[in-house]
Amino acid sequence: MAPAVEAGAQSGAHPDRMDFAQWMPAIQQRVERALDARLPSVDLAPAKLHEAMRYAVLGGGKRVRPLLAFAAGELTGAPDATVERIAVAIEFIHAYSLVHDDLPCMDDDVLRRGRPTCHVRFDEATAMLAGDALQSEALAVVVDAPLAADPARNTGLLRMFALACGSRGMAGGQAIDLAAVGQSMTLPELERMHSLKTGALIRASIMMGAGCGDTYDENLDARLSRFADIVGLAFQVVDDILDVEASSSELGKTAGKDAMQNKPTFVSILGLDAAKARLRQLHREAREALAGLGERARRLSEIADFIILRKH
């Protein structure tokens, strides 16, 4: 990433300051190319496994986590190539989690990103192995070169990544989610579950995207950490609202699934109106967390808007 422009300087002229409406597809296309380049070719054996891995990752997805990583990288002048590797690794982890989550022994879902889920398109064993291999591939991408020149910083970033994926991160959140089917949950319990299941990886996208830049510091850490928690939570509240209000074709995945599976959601606990009010509050809090970081935080603010105001 080019050095971040200081607040107020050159706004509009600098290439990093392109409109969000142009920036977002540019980053998405860049990430799509990088994902494609990092995935093993179907020309390599085992071809079916590689085909399943590519199917699970490519051709869909809003790439929210990569967008967050690139936006956070702008805060600290993070090198483009490093942010790209972080984005690819996190997207591999996200894709593997969806593949495993959709399996019959988990959510048993048939539709994802408007297409048959991986185990429907291939078979259960291949889907499971494709998920497994995507997690290994994420590791390969993230360790392919240091994420920061300073060894201690590099170790810290890699630890953050591992923790976000594991039993005290995403996988732990999935286990809590699984145990929650048909159970009642309090709002704090629900928030805790989502802070792991989706929050951990969203948080890692932001903290690692910023953390690999040279100007990262402790002061930024507290603000950004707060922003990451809020955005992670807001992301899930939106998901729960859309699960009620949007159609399967709009979502590209099975709508109304939570209610069908009797899963606790923000809507089932708070009601639809209160869930929407909570979302507006989180939106304000997200903006407040970024206040004082100046123009270099504009992209993060824009992505928060995008995540919170999205319709699918």
Add this chain to the structure above:
Amino acid sequence: MAPAVEAGAQSGAHPDRMDFAQWMPAIQQRVERALDARLPSVDLAPAKLHEAMRYAVLGGGKRVRPLLAFAAGELTGAPDATVERIAVAIEFIHAYSLVHDDLPCMDDDVLRRGRPTCHVRFDEATAMLAGDALQSEALAVVVDAPLAADPARNTGLLRMFALACGSRGMAGGQAIDLAAVGQSMTLPELERMHSLKTGALIRASIMMGAGCGDTYDENLDARLSRFADIVGLAFQVVDDILDVEASSSELGKTAGKDAMQNKPTFVSILGLDAAKARLRQLHREAREALAGLGERARRLSEIADFIILRKH
């Protein structure tokens, strides 16, 4: 690890030169403690997931890969603490692969290490997530501190680890194995499959155990690489012979499974006598590969004997 004793010096007196019969359980106990310490406590949420992870890893297993890593570390004066982290990470990967391999959509097995398999003891979803989280935990262990002071060497070792786990390593071997059920295979195809499914991780144990030591060099690389390939292959030939000759109670897992599932094995392709002859040949080749490395390679030679002559 204490500096490796040069060929011929102090043999018998140095603590590293304890008898294999004492050394093996000492390393196994050390690894058992380290595995226990690195696994999340069941006091942490989600408790059931952590219980399943601990069940999958602890209380069984010959710890062949950790033994190989420690023995290889003796070649290069590798630091004990680093070899231990490598051993733990690889054993986490091995344990997760067994959990996923035993699932109904894969081998559908109910007995492992003399106990019910993880999905039988818990449930399928928990077993799958426990495997997923063990892979993340392996990553956490391996990145917890640099594996080598030199950043390029460290990156090389981490890459080696990631590659051994993924679609061009263990997970890829599992996919080929899966596709092979009921199919005929040539001997080279079978060897290729096992070089990935079990060979890749055995190879990583040896190459990483030695590679994190200060005196590692290119000359060692070629000999050790050849030794690793031979031992990986021999390990599988023994497995195939035992699957025919040993009982389930001796093995702690379902005996005769390969024939039952109509899987190609060294015994089914070569016949029992020729498989045993091939094993004797591999044993000779393993010793030849270590020749010229002197006394510091004695442990590796002893483990090769142990792996090849084992009865369960």
